[in-house]
Amino acid sequence: MCTPYYSARGLARLSGVLPSGVGLKFMSRISPSEWASGVSSPDELAKQLLSLRERGHTVQLLVHQRLHAKAYLADHSTGLVGSANLSSAGFDRHFELMLELTEEETLTATKIIDDEADRSGRPLTLDCLDEWACEYLPKIDEHKETVSDLEDLAEVQRQLDLLLGYGQGGTGSDQFADIDDFGSWLAANSSLAGAKVLHSRYQNIRRQNLTGHFRQSYCAACLFLEEYRGHVDPLVEALNQMGPDDIYQPSQTVLDDWVRHLNDHATTQTDLYDYAVLRGILPPNLGGTRIGGGGGSSTLKRMLPLAARFMAAEGR
Numbered sequence: 001m002c003t004p005y006y007s008a009r010g011l012a013r014l015s016g017v018l019p020s021g022v023g024l025k026f027m028s029r030i031s032p033s034e035w036a037s038g039v040s041s042p043d044e045l046a047k048q049l050l051s052l053r054e055r056g057h058t059v060q061l062l063v064h065q066r067l068h069a070k071a072y073l074a075d076h077s078t079g080l081v082g083s084a085n086l087s088s089a090g091f092d093r094h095f096e097l098m099l100e101l102t103e104e105e106t107l108t109a110t111k112i113i114d115d116e117a118d119r120s121g122r123p124l125t126l127d128c129l130d131e132w133a134c135e136y137l138p139k140i141d142e143h144k145e146t147v148s149d150l151e152d153l154a155e156v157q158r159q160l161d162l163l164l165g166y167g168q169g170g171t172g173s174d175q176f177a178d179i180d181d182f183g184s185w186l187a188a189n190s191s192l193a194g195a196k197v198l199h200s201r202y203q204n205i206r207r208q209n210l211t212g213h214f215r216q217s218y219c220a221a222c223l224f225l226e227e228y229r230g231h232v233d234p235l236v237e238a239l240n241q242m243g244p245d246d247i248y249q250p251s252q253t254v255l256d257d258w259v260r261h262l263n264d265h266a267t268t269q270t271d272l273y274d275y276a277v278l279r280g281i282l283p284p285n286l287g288g289t290r291i292g293g294g295g296g297s298s299t300l301k302r303m304l305p306l307a308a309r310f311m312a313a314e315g316r
Contacts, residue, residue, distance in 0.1 A: 002070065023057060032157050066285065128163050158276035162267055176311075225304075234251075235254070235309075282297060
């Protein structure tokens with residue numbers, strides 16, 4: 001079973017129809033912001049999957065933070081793929097489209113999912129999920145009404161990343177130019193693409209309260225470019241080709257290295273920055289776990305080429 005969204009009722013329906021002795025491989029994604037928003041329930045997922053295990057089913061849970069596929073495959077012989085999530089809305093109320101697969105198609109779909117699970121999926125034990133969900137459910141409940149301001153869920157994100165094996169290759173460092181110097185440089189180079197917008201966020205001129213996004217993105221961008229020096233010149237060149245109102249769109253090479261960097265440093269924090277905060281405000285395509293508006297993607301995209309130009313100008 002492969003679905004990014006699920007509900008308690010959808011999981012209960014699965015529990016009610018799964019034949020005795022059948023093993024279950026369940027792939028989903030887990031996001032503190034989605035949990036707080038109510039579109040997923042990791043606590044219910046742990047509860048229902050543990051119940052299946054207690055009834056004798058072999059249960060394997062895999063987490064894929066960029067998952068969007070919905071597929072329900074059985075016995076390598078039949079399956080459904082389409083738009084329906086494992087929820088009462090997905091199967092009862094919403095207008096969804098599901099395609100029934102033949103045996104050969106089911107085998108192909110299973111192989112695709114298994115290959116992606118081996119490549120990018122992270123195994124998570126049910127006991128670890130249950131302990132994490134029970135510990136942080138009260139914190140999530142505090143933010144049910146304030147889902148637009150989730151930066152203080154950083155510890156929830158950090159502990160999740162530790163469970164998934166992220167953050168194993170990075171350490172903190174403050175070996176980059178002072179953020180105030182960068183802010184002054186932006187003001188002096190306001191004709192560059194994104195410079196005015198970032199300076200406004202740095203100074204909170206428009207009262208958007210995005211200074212935190214600015215700080216997290218600046219620190220991470222500098223650390224990323226120190227680690228991947230080969231991207232500095234191409235980013236500077238990309239900036240030189242952009243108009244004042246353009247937003248940089250990362251190349252696939254930059255994007256792959258950035259996501260790798262964020263995964264390696266996922267649990268790193270200092271007094272100045274916290275990768276768990278950044279991970280919580282970026283969407284999955286930029287290595288984060290946030291879905292929906294209000295995130296930090298536009299700040300980071302503007303930041304990368306400007307930070308590269310600033311580093312080059314400073315001779316760093």
